[in-house]
Amino acid sequence: MVAAADPREAVVWAALDEIPDPEIPAISVVELGVIGGFAFERTTGGGERLTVDLLPTFVGCPAIDVMLEQVGERLRRLRLADEVAVRLTFAIPWTSDRISTEGREKLRASGFAPPGLSAIGAPSVPDGDLLNVVSVVNCPYCGSRNTTLENAFGPTLCRAIYHCADCRQPFEQFKAV
Amino acid sequence: MNEAPRDPSDETQNALAQLLMGIADDEFVIGFWDSEWTGIAPMLEEDVATSSISQDEIGHARALYELLAGLTGQDADAIAFGRAPEGYRHAALMNHPRTDWAFTIARRYLYETADAVRLEALSRSSYEPLAQLAAKMRREERYHLMHLDTWLRRLAADADAKARLASALRALWKDALAIFSPVPSEDLLVRGGELPEPMDSLRARWLEQVSAVLGDLGLPGPSPDDLAAGTEDGRTRRTDDFRWLHGEFTMVAASERGATW
Numbered sequence: 001m002v003a004a005a006d007p008r009e010a011v012v013w014a015a016l017d018e019i020p021d022p023e024i025p026a027i028s029v030v031e032l033g034v035i036g037g038f039a040f041e042r043t044t045g046g047g048e049r050l051t052v053d054l055l056p057t058f059v060g061c062p063a064i065d066v067m068l069e070q071v072g073e074r075l076r077r078l079r080l081a082d083e084v085a086v087r088l089t090f091a092i093p094w095t096s097d098r099i100s101t102e103g104r105e106k107l108r109a110s111g112f113a114p115p116g117l118s119a120i121g122a123p124s125v126p127d128g129d130l131l132n133v134v135s136v137v138n139c140p141y142c143g144s145r146n147t148t149l150e151n152a153f154g155p156t157l158c159r160a161i162y163h164c165a166d167c168r169q170p171f172e173q174f175k176a177v
Numbered sequence: 178m179n180e181a182p183r184d185p186s187d188e189t190q191n192a193l194a195q196l197l198m199g200i201a202d203d204e205f206v207i208g209f210w211d212s213e214w215t216g217i218a219p220m221l222e223e224d225v226a227t228s229s230i231s232q233d234e235i236g237h238a239r240a241l242y243e244l245l246a247g248l249t250g251q252d253a254d255a256i257a258f259g260r261a262p263e264g265y266r267h268a269a270l271m272n273h274p275r276t277d278w279a280f281t282i283a284r285r286y287l288y289e290t291a292d293a294v295r296l297e298a299l300s301r302s303s304y305e306p307l308a309q310l311a312a313k314m315r316r317e318e319r320y321h322l323m324h325l326d327t328w329l330r331r332l333a334a335d336a337d338a339k340a341r342l343a344s345a346l347r348a349l350w351k352d353a354l355a356i357f358s359p360v361p362s363e364d365l366l367v368r369g370g371e372l373p374e375p376m377d378s379l380r381a382r383w384l385e386q387v388s389a390v391l392g393d394l395g396l397p398g399p400s401p402d403d404l405a406a407g408t409e410d411g412r413t414r415r416t417d418d419f420r421w422l423h424g425e426f427t428m429v430a431a432s433e434r435g436a437t438w
Binding site: 056058059060061062089090091093094095150151152153154155157161175177 | 222225226228229230232233234235236237239240305306309310312313314316317320323324
């Protein structure tokens with residue numbers, strides 16, 4: 001680990017923030033919250049390794065391999081360490097609450113309803129609460145709450161399909177998990 | 178993902194590997210069966226939903242095979258696609274073909290509800306990589322539960338559909354109970370906390386929850402014969418239907434072993 005003042009940290013965050021989500025390119029992997037953290041570590045050979053933790057949004061997300069590759073490739077170009085390692089981890093569970101405020105605004109601007117905050121919460125919350133949660137989604141076009149869930153399963157694992165009764169638009173929501 | 182467990186004895190490690198393989202194979206095989214609905218589900222929205230749920234399950238299987246591979250030093254793809262049909266350890270529930278829509282919903286309802294009880298227990302596992310993965314999977318599986326609950330009620334509200342649902346449930350109960358077949362050397366896992374509760378106690382909790390819902394809808398629970406049937410071979414029995422599916426899902430891997438792309 002390095003001290004918090006390491007100037008390289010800001011450089012790494014800025015570089016990561018340039019990488020778009022492969023399935024919803026309107027937001028970056030940083031705004032999506034899939035970067036769990038990173039650290040510069042000494043290797044046994046005396047060099048230095050930059051290790052990044054990547055948190056999958058959905059366990060079966062087919063974009064995971066692309067993200068691993070893009071993060072590794074972008075950080076190697078910075079030449080801040082001898083090696084770059086990107087590893088998947090479930091130690092910090094990704095939840096939709098990890099999407100940043102900027103990320104939510106960018107989702108909305110590109111026609112995606114952002115997920116509700118603390119939508120499901122800790123796994124101790126009874127499963128039955130889910131129906132109440134998914135039914136309150138604002139239309140990203142007109143802001144109306146007069147929307148209905150058409151399908152909890154959309155074109156990718158992380159997207160659900162809604163319909164707005166006021167502006168009569170179908171729209172997608174980034175699913176709350 | 179592939180961290181080694183905390184210095185377990187070989188026997189505990191083998192038992193843990195058997196537990197992981199059973200769960201991974203459950204998710205893998207039901208994912209492949211239900212992916213057969215892609216393109217031919219009763220309506221377009223359902224086509225997307227079934228395909229998405231199947232993709233989730235196969236993704237969960239992949240993560241579990243990776244954990245298993247970390248324990249045994251094998252390659253996850255080799256475990257998933259390299260075994261003969263008799264080497265798979267899914268519950269007998271997954272030996273059946275998809276059959277009609279009511280049959281698919283009946284099987285998936287039994288599976289999802291059982292999986293929810295199992296995942297809740299595993300999220301308390303002393304084997305941390307498994308506890309973390311189970312906690313993550315639970316967040317996704319809630320959507321499956323909600324979807325299947327909706328379908329169960331919808332089919333139960335129609336006389337013809339309800340009759341088909343009831344007959345599918347009667348045909349499936351015995352094999353569904355096999356989801357909670359004891360794992361070999363299970364006592365070691367329970368003692369070490371890798372499996373926080375015996376399968377028997379998970380089975381009892383699941384039966385209580387599911388019987389209440391089915392009873393309210395006028396749908397059958399397990400018969401005394403189903404409950405009395407032994408579950409020792411619940412994860413080793415194989416059928417010709419499964420052998421056929423195995424031929425389908427290993428076809429590409431078998432055409433060029435070890436190929437990468």
